Amino acid sequence: MKMPEQIVAVAARVEQRLADHLSGVRGPRQPPERLAEAMRYAALGGGKRFRPFLLIECAGLFGVKLENALDAAVALECVHCYSLVHDDLPAMDDDALRRGRPTLHLAFDEATAILAGDGLLTLAFEILATPQTHGDAAVRGALTLSLARAAGWGGMAGGQSLDLEAEGKPARIDEIRHLQGLKTGALIEYACVAGAILGRAASGDHMALERFGRALGRAFQLADDLLDVTGDETKLGKETGKDGGAGKATLVAALGVDAARAELERLEAEAIAALDHFGPRAAALIETARFVSRRES
Amino acid sequence: MKMPEQIVAVAARVEQRLADHLSGVRGPRQPPERLAEAMRYAALGGGKRFRPFLLIECAGLFGVKLENALDAAVALECVHCYSLVHDDLPAMDDDALRRGRPTLHLAFDEATAILAGDGLLTLAFEILATPQTHGDAAVRGALTLSLARAAGWGGMAGGQSLDLEAEGKPARIDEIRHLQGLKTGALIEYACVAGAILGRAASGDHMALERFGRALGRAFQLADDLLDVTGDETKLGKETGKDGGAGKATLVAALGVDAARAELERLEAEAIAALDHFGPRAAALIETARFVSRRES
Numbered sequence: 001m002k003m004p005e006q007i008v009a010v011a012a013r014v015e016q017r018l019a020d021h022l023s024g025v026r027g028p029r030q031p032p033e034r035l036a037e038a039m040r041y042a043a044l045g046g047g048k049r050f051r052p053f054l055l056i057e058c059a060g061l062f063g064v065k066l067e068n069a070l071d072a073a074v075a076l077e078c079v080h081c082y083s084l085v086h087d088d089l090p091a092m093d094d095d096a097l098r099r100g101r102p103t104l105h106l107a108f109d110e111a112t113a114i115l116a117g118d119g120l121l122t123l124a125f126e127i128l129a130t131p132q133t134h135g136d137a138a139v140r141g142a143l144t145l146s147l148a149r150a151a152g153w154g155g156m157a158g159g160q161s162l163d164l165e166a167e168g169k170p171a172r173i174d175e176i177r178h179l180q181g182l183k184t185g186a187l188i189e190y191a192c193v194a195g196a197i198l199g200r201a202a203s204g205d206h207m208a209l210e211r212f213g214r215a216l217g218r219a220f221q222l223a224d225d226l227l228d229v230t231g232d233e234t235k236l237g238k239e240t241g242k243d244g245g246a247g248k249a250t251l252v253a254a255l256g257v258d259a260a261r262a263e264l265e266r267l268e269a270e271a272i273a274a275l276d277h278f279g280p281r282a283a284a285l286i287e288t289a290r291f292v293s294r295r296e297s
Numbered sequence: 298m299k300m301p302e303q304i305v306a307v308a309a310r311v312e313q314r315l316a317d318h319l320s321g322v323r324g325p326r327q328p329p330e331r332l333a334e335a336m337r338y339a340a341l342g343g344g345k346r347f348r349p350f351l352l353i354e355c356a357g358l359f360g361v362k363l364e365n366a367l368d369a370a371v372a373l374e375c376v377h378c379y380s381l382v383h384d385d386l387p388a389m390d391d392d393a394l395r396r397g398r399p400t401l402h403l404a405f406d407e408a409t410a411i412l413a414g415d416g417l418l419t420l421a422f423e424i425l426a427t428p429q430t431h432g433d434a435a436v437r438g439a440l441t442l443s444l445a446r447a448a449g450w451g452g453m454a455g456g457q458s459l460d461l462e463a464e465g466k467p468a469r470i471d472e473i474r475h476l477q478g479l480k481t482g483a484l485i486e487y488a489c490v491a492g493a494i495l496g497r498a499a500s501g502d503h504m505a506l507e508r509f510g511r512a513l514g515r516a517f518q519l520a521d522d523l524l525d526v527t528g529d530e531t532k533l534g535k536e537t538g539k540d541g542g543a544g545k546a547t548l549v550a551a552l553g554v555d556a557a558r559a560e561l562e563r564l565e566a567e568a569i570a571a572l573d574h575f576g577p578r579a580a581a582l583i584e585t586a587r588f589v590s591r592r593e594s
Binding site for chain 2: 029030034039086092109110112117122123125126129131140141147151153155157158162164
């Protein structure tokens with residue numbers, strides 16, 4: 001399935017705004033050039049910008065214009081990019097290829113990769129706390145709190161820790177679900193919830209987006225694991241077959257390809273069912289859920 | 298010079314509140330035990346808690362009670378501890394000893410150390426965004442923005458990047474001052490500015506604390522570099538003589554010990570002069586400035 005045109009169009013806007021934020025500032029707070037270059041290498045020139053798209057599209061359900069969701073979306077993408085940089089490090093997944101290019105620690109060096117990840121994570125919170133991102137400090141605060149929870153020890157970072165612990169050990173299916181819910185799910189769920197926060201959504205709407213995000217996050221990871229087994233390295237821009245080689249705990253390994261495909265279909269249906277709540281306004285998000293489970297890269 | 302009693306007393310409160318925050322939560326956001334343990338190892342059981350003390354003491358100038366500055370102080374300490382963990386990594390300064398114990402990557406492993414640092418940095422922003430930290434979302438937002446700037450690519454992380462680049466190369470004195478201003482200075486200056494933010498200080502007060510923080514930060518780093526040359530490893534709880542061996546750019550190497558000592562005295566006087574503005578209320582901060590430049594560990 002081809003990527004929906006809306007995702008492509010939003011990705012261009014996200015790329016531009018990311019580049020603006022990563023162009024740095026002049027004066028006493030001007031960042032060192034090598035570190036800034038490394039952060040740009042890690043964040044620019046690639047990526048589907050899927051999480052920013054979700055955030056912007058979910059905010060759009062409540063009439064929030066793209067322009068008013070863009071900075072929050074960029075902050076989220078900074079966190080995603082930081083996580084890729086740190087996960088690729090030799091001490092972690094030791095990956096050589098990312099988005100069709102050498103990973104950051106190979107293109108620069110390991111110390112710079114650690115610092116660039118740290119810098120991107122910190123920049124995300126700087127962006128969220130900046131008044132231009134949203135005029136209401138309470139909204140900025142809610143975005144910050146939710147993002148920190150989604151990214152931190154009880155979220156994405158916790159998931160990566162469990163993933164490393166599980167390497168080479170037989171893992172129960174519920175353990176794999178839990179670690180993937182943290183490692184990949186938390187940030188995708190945040191994208192949807194952040195849209196609700198920006199849109200000052202009523203609690204029913206907020207909860208519907210949480211359900212949508214949770215199912216979508218699980219679908220996204222499962223599709224990723226299937227692509228690692230069945231996908232095309234050229235299209236993906238990263239190495240395939242790594243999970244099996246590294247003894248990674250994946251649902252595909254635990255369930256088998258066919259059962260994993262069936263579960264992916266169920267998750268797609270679950271995500272789309274959560275959107276019923278919003279009626280025809282959610283058409284683009286429905287298409288996104290279909291794309292997530294049927295994508296080839 | 299002995300550590301002022303106030304610092305010791307505040308450190309105990311900071312330790313306790315840090316331990317509370319690091320005890321983790323139950324339920325779906327419960328962090329994995331190994332990661333939580335690593336974060337506690339990195340953050341608890343040692344440290345002068347100098348930055349939290351500064352923040353609390355500066356907020357106290359405006360009548361803010363310790364209890365109402367404690368969470369912001371703990372968030373700052375989380376950032377400091379994260380920076381120590383990442384700086385100690387093999388790809389960075391490759392240190393074996395910290396606060397008299399093996400560094401985190403030796404006590405656990407490198408991947409866990411990277412993630413624990415990430416987790417502590419993220420937790421800092423989670424704490425700052427939590428309503429209990431301060432009732433006013435605008436104050437929480439201002440703390441978040443200033444901390445992100447102080448810690449990020451144009452602050453502490455940028456300073457560490459410059460420090461690594463400077464290794465083994467002859468560095469100009471102004472370059473060393475600049476990198477140390479970022480690497481160590483930014484967070485110490487933030488501690489003072491955060492006190493002003495919590496105290497809703499008028500701009501004159503705010504600027505006086507900024508001047509104080511800047512001079513104090515430079516004094517702190519210079520004293521640290523002098524201790525690396527002349528200090529006692531047992532008292533310090535970390536290896537000495539490392540800077541010279543690693544070809545680190547320090548002012549002590551560039552100026553010589555005597556000139557560095559003279560500069561330290563000037564910085565101490567400059568810090569204390571900035572406090573004139575506050576009159577006798579600032580007695581504890583004056584004592585702190587004296588301690589910083591005359592400490593033996």
